Amino acid sequence: MVHGTSGFRGTRAGVTAGSSPRNKPDPLVGESLPRIRVPYWCAKGHETRLVFIKLPEDQIPYRWDCPKCGLIAVREQGEATMERADEEVVKSHLDYVKERRSSQDAEMVLAGALKRLRARRILTDELLGDP
Numbered sequence: 001m002v003h004g005t006s007g008f009r010g011t012r013a014g015v016t017a018g019s020s021p022r023n024k025p026d027p028l029v030g031e032s033l034p035r036i037r038v039p040y041w042c043a044k045g046h047e048t049r050l051v052f053i054k055l056p057e058d059q060i061p062y063r064w065d066c067p068k069c070g071l072i073a074v075r076e077q078g079e080a081t082m083e084r085a086d087e088e089v090v091k092s093h094l095d096y097v098k099e100r101r102s103s104q105d106a107e108m109v110l111a112g113a114l115k116r117l118r119a120r121r122i123l124t125d126e127l128l129g130d131p
């Protein structure tokens with residue numbers, strides 16, 4: 001018989017640390033640490049509240065990326081700006097790959113991938129236009 005509910009019903013990660021969903025003690029789960037909720041505001045006025053482990057004030061980030069618009073959100077309402085600093089340019093996956101690999105490395109990886117596809121007869125020379 002198949003039930004229409006999820007197999008995770010009644011489980012809430014981190015909420016009831018030290019006990020299982022049915023309040024039975026679980027010896028593998030430790031005590032929960034104290035947490036604090038920290039608000040962040042971006043220049044567009046979006047508010048984001050994040051939960052952190054209670055740490056000293058200097059260890060909690062002052063800035064955070066706004067999940068709604070991508071601008072920088074800060075902990076002081078009204079102090080965020082619409083612009084990112086030059087060193088904070090958002091990089092794409094391709095930018096990170098280019099940092100790790102040279103063009104010669106990329107050519108070698110591409111040649112190896114094409115060779116494997118040809119060996120599996122997934123990619124033929126006619127599809128690539130190779131002689």
